[in-house]
Amino acid sequence: xxxxxxxxxxxxxxxRVVELIDETPRTKSLVLDVPGWLGHTAGQHVDVRLTAExxxxxxxxxxxxxxxxxxxxxxxxxxxxxxxxSPYLTDGLQKGDQLELRGPIGGYFTWQxxxxxxxxxxxxxxxxxxxxxxxxxxxxxxxxxxxxxLYSSRDFDDIIYxxxxxxxxxxxxxxxxxxxxxxxxxxxxTGYRRRIDRTMLAEVAWPPSERPxxxxxxxxxLVETVAAALVDLGHxxxxxxxxxxxxxxxxx
Amino acid sequence: xxxxxxxxxxxxxxxxxxxxxxxxxxxxEVICAHCDAVGPIGAAVVYATAMGTIIxxxxxxxxxxxxxxxxxxxxxxxxxxxxxxxxxxQ
Numbered sequence: 001x002x003x004x005x006x007x008x009x010x011x012x013x014x015x016r017v018v019e020l021i022d023e024t025p026r027t028k029s030l031v032l033d034v035p036g037w038l039g040h041t042a043g044q045h046v047d048v049r050l051t052a053e054x055x056x057x058x059x060x061x062x063x064x065x066x067x068x069x070x071x072x073x074x075x076x077x078x079x080x081x082x083x084x085x086s087p088y089l090t091d092g093l094q095k096g097d098q099l100e101l102r103g104p105i106g107g108y109f110t111w112q113x114x115x116x117x118x119x120x121x122x123x124x125x126x127x128x129x130x131x132x133x134x135x136x137x138x139x140x141x142x143x144x145x146x147x148x149x150l151y152s153s154r155d156f157d158d159i160i161y162x163x164x165x166x167x168x169x170x171x172x173x174x175x176x177x178x179x180x181x182x183x184x185x186x187x188x189x190t191g192y193r194r195r196i197d198r199t200m201l202a203e204v205a206w207p208p209s210e211r212p213x214x215x216x217x218x219x220x221x222l223v224e225t226v227a228a229a230l231v232d233l234g235h236x237x238x239x240x241x242x243x244x245x246x247x248x249x250x251x252x
Numbered sequence: 253x254x255x256x257x258x259x260x261x262x263x264x265x266x267x268x269x270x271x272x273x274x275x276x277x278x279x280x281e282v283i284c285a286h287c288d289a290v291g292p293i294g295a296a297v298v299y300a301t302a303m304g305t306i307i308x309x310x311x312x313x314x315x316x317x318x319x320x321x322x323x324x325x326x327x328x329x330x331x332x333x334x335x336x337x338x339x340x341x342q
Contacts, residue, residue: 008274010267047267061264105266108278108294220259241294244260 010105012049013037014098015073023160027126028090029065029076032099037073040064042133043110043215043243046075046103050085060085063129063217063243064104067136076160078126109215109243113138117145117213118206122196122226124152124218127245128160131217135168135175144174148212150204151177152196152222155184178204196222198229208234213241220244262296265305268319269293272326273338281337287312288334 015032023029045063066074079090093099111119111134119138121131128151138145153159159179169177180192180200192200206212214235216226223244231237262278269277278294289311296316297308304320309332318329330336 009272010270045263045266059267061267102267102271105270106263106278106294107276108266108292109261109263242261243263 010102012100012102015101017093017095017097017099018072020095023076024158027076027078027160029074030089030093032073034073040068040104041110041112042067042137043130044104044106046101046105048085049100050088058084065129065132067133067140069137069140076126076129109241111215113141113143113145115213117147118210119145119147120205120212120214121147121149122214122216124222126160127218130243131215132161139168147175148204149177150196152180152182155181156186196226198232201229202233211236211239213239215241217243218245258299260298260300262294262298262307264298264300265293265307268305268321272328275338279339282316283334284309284312284314284316285332285334286314
């Protein structure tokens with residue numbers, strides 16, 4: 001079926017793992033070299049397909065963490081303890097292994113510098129991944145589109161890309177980052193300590209009169225809570241884009 | 253896992269639709285045959301299972317598109333879609 005694919009249709013391709021990066025105790029970035037990759041837009045994802053020796057196949061979607069400007073495709077994968085695919089990707093995969101993937105996918109949950117802002121990015125856990133592609137894309141263009149990231153993690157060590165985010169916001173007065181830690185906080189923590197709610201959004205988000213473009217990504221429950229609260233606060237539903245990850249290994 | 257937790261966005265159907273159609277499908281606009289709501293597939297609600305993918309109207313919850321995948325074939329049911337608008341300039 002793949003061999004007869006028409007131009008423009010997605011096909012399954014092979015990528016080679018050139019590097020594995022530990023991001024947090026539960027997440028790993030897979031740096032892939034994908035021959036013939038035609039580029040992507042920040043916010044897109046790929047489907048990864050694994051085939052067992054008996055022919056059984058299963059697929060999962062993973063967001064692309066790298067910006068369009070990068071030569072290689074980076075996926076950041078969270079290990080779900082009862083997952084069928086993610087434990088293999090985070091623990092079984094070795095440098096040099098090949099991985100079957102289909103993409104890039106999706107033109108809806110995407111952002112380019114030309115789309116402007118202000119940009120309101122809201123992430124729960126590994127929901128940061130497609131938003132990180134947007135932040136990296138924005139940085140690659142030295143864009144000054146006012147951007148606010150509200151990022152919910154379980155605890156300090158679970159914050160994915162923590163150092164890179166801190167460095168980017170320290171160097172860029174138009175990029176503001178607010179963390180909330182829902183499960184445990186370091187002794188010196190002065191930030192939020194609860195799940196994202198309507199009150200937090202009212203404090204952190206741009207007012208509806210600024211007409212921010214909002215991207216919300218994370219576990220389904222978080223995404224639906226946030227999207228409903230934003231609309232309730234007066235934000236235009238057409239400017240609130242969501243990407244639900246489904247159930248995750250826990251709550252953030 | 254509950255049914256609610258399996259609810260995804262239209263984006264999640266982008267892979268299988270992109271393998272069938274030459275158009276970027278998550279930005280394609282659909283008119284629901286049940287309630288006449290209009291919106292991009294990316295903003296619809298998707299339930300993906302081993303049996304197939306169901307894309308439901310975010311307004312009324314009825315099925316817009318069903319896709320099942322078998323050996324060497326796809327089955328696509330568009331009976332819940334009144335009209336599909338595709339962007340040809342991409």
